[in-house]
Amino acid sequence: MKDRLEMRFAGSGGQGVILASVILAEAAVISGLNAVQSQAYGPEARGGVSKAETILGREKIWYSKVSTPDFLLALTQASLEKYGKEMAADGLVMIDESLTVPDWMDRGRVIAIPILRTAREEVGKAFTANIVAVGAINRALGLFDDGTLTEGVRRHIPAGTEEINAKALAAGAALIRPEGNKEGI
Template sequence: MNNRCVIRFTGSGGQGVILTSVIMAEAAVLNGNKTVQSQSYGPEVRGGLCQAYTIISNEEIWFSKPEKADVLLALTQASLNKYYRDTVQTSVIIADSGLSVPGDCPASKLFRLPILETAEKVVGRLMTANVIAAAAINTLLDLFPDEIMRKAVKMHIPAGTEDLDMKAYEEGRRLAEKAKS
């Protein structure tokens, strides 16, 4: 892992991208890394665009409002359109399949993963998209050991959905492995 990694999670309200960012931050704490997580609040999050970020580092993180993201997760076209400019040449974009990346996007690496479709059709619950995304990001970036990620996921899902969410986790990992190869 690089010394400092900023992951921005974007989508529309209700997709659970904030929870994805919290899960990544929780995994960072469990792994002994430093982390800061925050999100957009206010009118912006009422059903419209939703944005959260997690900074992960081996060193203390002081200033907590990153301008540029090393990784951008986008689950909707609107969120991708709004945040793609906040990337740099070395950034990784993880977009839901079907989204088109604007031509002037600075990021050079792009993964298109069918996150929403997998949640709905394979796992059977659209609301598991956030766990699929977390697993995919972790696998693509090779951030944390699997058992730590699973533990972090389990700390943040409602009681009774463990089987479903672990299935979602496996699917997310599988999507990422496939995309990497």
């Protein structure tokens, strides 16, 4: 991992992108890194654009907002078009397979994977899409060991849902092919 990693998570309210950003920040704290997490959303409980940000670093993090993301997760077309333009030059974009990569975007920096479909069909619960994404992000960026990530998830899910969340994490990680993104960011 770089000394400082700026991550952005964007989707529709209710998709759980804020929780995904919280879990990765928690895993960072567990592993002794500095982490700051924040979010921006509209007044709606469901729908609307939801954006969350996590900054991980070896040094103390002061300003809590992301300026040039090294990583973007986009779960809706609108959020991809809006935030895809603000990436660092070597930044990685992870999108759901259902989205269309805009012409202006460097396809070489985009990972398109079936996050929503995997949650729905393989894990069996559409609402686990954010945990599927966490598993995929962790594998793609080479961030944390399995134990740390699992503990990060456990601290933010209701008791009794450990099994389905473990399944979602594993299914997400399996979406990242070993030959791709091996070096992490």
